[in-house]
Amino acid sequence: MLFNRKSSLSEVPGAQDVLANAPLISTRGIEKSYPVGPGQTYVLRRITVNIKPGEFVSIMGPSGAGKSTLLHILGMHDATWSGEYVFMGQPIHALAPKQRATIQKRNIGFVFQSYHLLDDLTVYENIELPLSYRDVPKAERQSIVADVLDRFGIVAKKDLYPSQLSGGQQQLVGVARAVVANPSVILADEPTGNLHSSQGRDIMELFKRLNDEGTTIVQVTHSESNAAYGNRIITLRDGFMES
């Protein structure tokens, strides 16, 4: 529905500028809390964020500020929050879990700090997995995965298991898995947190390249140098947005 509406709008003169400037991600008053004893402990308070297509945004703040929690909400991994979240014009807060999952798998790639590759699957199979959940035919999957392996320079590793790779290589596979389905946005939760600085730099260069090619990127990071790869910083502290 969203995509039909977008294509018909894009035929209206001047509408493409409007669409390009419309936020890809827009939240208003997002709150997240856990019950603790008789009360509630708030992790996020009144978070209002707008992220346009093509932006490279870094979410920063001290530990416990709610950065990862916000990223998981934006990634639709967490449904227990209040407020409004609009993604590509779709009101996520008003959708059923199945509809959210459909939007998520079509549009969002997620990179985890701890890679979270499936240990029993080879590099090839890990990268292929998101495509299989998108009902991409097998022949097409083979061609897409071969292309991604080539782009990421990991063709020689395709039959290895995650335990046979270094941390940097595992994260490279994690990023390859996130981009294989050509998402509109990549959400990365401290993607270099477990890596040596040189490996971290490689991953950040990769994100920069993907962003230059048009992919919107939102990363959580503690590192000022990683944030410098982006064009905007959102700072959280104690669950509130500072900037």
Add this chain to the structure above:
Amino acid sequence: MDRVTQDGPVALLHCAIGIYGVVAYEVGLRTREIAIRMAIGAQPSSVLRMVLGEAAVVTAAGALLGLGGSFLLRRSIESQLYQVRTSDPIVLSAVAGMLLLVAIIACALPARRAMATNPSVALAGR
């Protein structure tokens, strides 16, 4: 009632409890895998199908081995059975079917629990 007839239901119950415990534990260990699959786009129904399918295959293989074992041991228990043949297809298929059902229930409960957990919670700290 002879001894085998008395002990049969108890043995079946023990078997069912054992299968339930092992299968439920095994699926519980796969919480991380289920969370990752869902975080990268799996629908809950496809994850449930995968977990149940795998359990069905393993349990069916176990049931076939059991049927083979009962065939090999049929002579030693034949004299203790009353009005039931060692190769009674109804009894054998009922027992195998019941154990298969137990295994599928044992899979479905923890798998549904794992799927109801937000991936962010299931993967936190791992």
